[in-house]
Amino acid sequence: MGMIGGGPGAFIGPVHRIAAEMDREIELVAGAFSSDAARSAAAGEVYRIDPARAYSDVAAMLAGEAARDDGIDFVAIVSPNHHHLPAARAALAAGIPVLSDKPMTATLAEAKELAALVAAAGLPYGLTYTYSGYPLVREARARIAAGAIGTVRKVVVEYPQGWLAGEAAGKQAEWRVDPARAGDGGCIGDIGVHAFHLAEFVTGLAVTELLADLGAVVPGRALxxxxxxxxxxxxxxRGVLLASQIEVGELNGLRFRIYGDKGGLTWRQEEPNTLILNRLDGSSEVIRAGTGLLGPDAAARSRTPGGHPEGYLEAFANLYRDFAAQLRGEPAPLLPGIAEGLRSMAFIAAAVAASRARAGWVTLDI
Structure with missing residues (x-):
């Protein structure tokens, strides 16, 4: 694997590296970790790769790896949103598959361009919508598909954080509030898109319309x-999506509640090893990760026995495991890809435009 982004000070780069290597199917061997050659070299030292394979830019990495007999098999794009399209375009043009951090690109127009490039290249492309990798999220999806809660009536998905309630200080915060680097959406594109993907992933239902109220609460903030x-x-x-980065005291409180005519399912990311099924007759079932109660997909994505917590890194690793299967030509139907990327970018664009125009209900038709 070659990594694009993830240089000094990055949060998500080390996460990708740990997750990719967890199952020993993938190894990070090269990277263009920063556009600054010295910083890229420094990152290479931290990741403990061959210094000759810590490149100064993406073009140098693709050329250098193409000249090797043991060159990279794919790239992981872990840079800010505005890099996603050019990095993916360069990799695909070099015949290299792509696994990208979300969102797909900075804008919907870029996403459509990338979708065309992937189709023309005929190469694997995946997106790390992390929470779809949790075993109990996949269990919830399977149970809904099997009719455990009946016909879905109501979907509530929440993603509260509080870390941007004040001044956006530091590398991780600064690019997220900058339209030139984040794209059209701020919170909606950073975490709201996770909530949107989760709502569709778990229910198996497409969102057809939305009514959006987006705000920049912190004075002077552009997004x-x-x-x-x-x-x-x-x-x-019907459903409601709540996403915020100004809710003081909240950490990473992603949660869904899905209600049907026979029952409801609840899951929280901060307690990811528990899924609660409530039935119409008043009974409840507490479903634990790592137990014999899980269906085949959730069981296959669990690494430890019940009572041994698994979480964020393991969920990420499940997506890498799925992508490795795709590279081998095996099916990995639950790995998010182009279709999910386009829908997510269409959601961001529609929500931003509708909120700014106070347009009321708008159609999501991609």
């Missing part, structure tokens, strides 16, 4: 930091 979006799904179900 939204607080979002409320009402949703309507293809089967007539």
């Amino acid at each position: 939204d930091d607080d979002c409320t979006v009402l949703l309507r799904f293809a089967n007539g179900a």
Whole structure:
């Protein structure tokens, strides 16, 4: 694997590296970790790769690896949003598959361009919508598909954080509030898109309409930091998506509650090894990770026995495991890809435009 981004001070680069190597199917061997050659070299030392394979830019990495008999098999793009399209374009042009951090690109127009490039290249492309890798998220999806809660009626998905309630200081904060690097959406593109993907992934239903109220609560901020979006799904179900980065005291409180005519399912990212199924007759079932109660996909994505917590890194590793399967030509139907990327970018664009125009309900038709 070659990594694009993830240089000194980056949070997500080390996460990708640990997750990629967890199952010993993938090894990080090269990278263009920063556009600054010295910083890229410094990152290479931290990642403990051959110094000759810590490149000064993406073009140098692709050329250098192409000249090797043991060159990279794919790239992981872990840089800010505005880098996603040019990095993916360069990799695909070199015949290299791509696994990218979310969102797909900075704008919907860029996403459509990238989708065309992937189709023309005919190469694997995946997106790390992390939370779809959690075993109990996949268990919830399987149970809903099997009719455990009946017909879905209501979907509530929340993603509260508080880390941007004040001044956006530091590398991780600064690019997220900068339209030139983050794209059209702030909070909606950073974490709201995770919530949107999770709502569709778990229910198996497409959002068809939305009504959005996005705001920049912190004075002087150019992009939204607080979002409320009402949703309507293809089967007539209604939903609400709440995402915020100004809720003081909140850490990473992603949560879904999905209600059908026979029951409801609840899951929290901060307690990811528990899924609660509530039934119409008043009974409840507490489903634990790592137990014999799980279906085949969730069981296959669990690494430890019940009572031994698994979380964020393992969920990320499950997506890398899926991508490795794709590279071998094996099916990995739950790995997010182009279709999910396009829908997510369409959601961001529609929510931002509708909120700014106070347009009321708008159609999501991609």
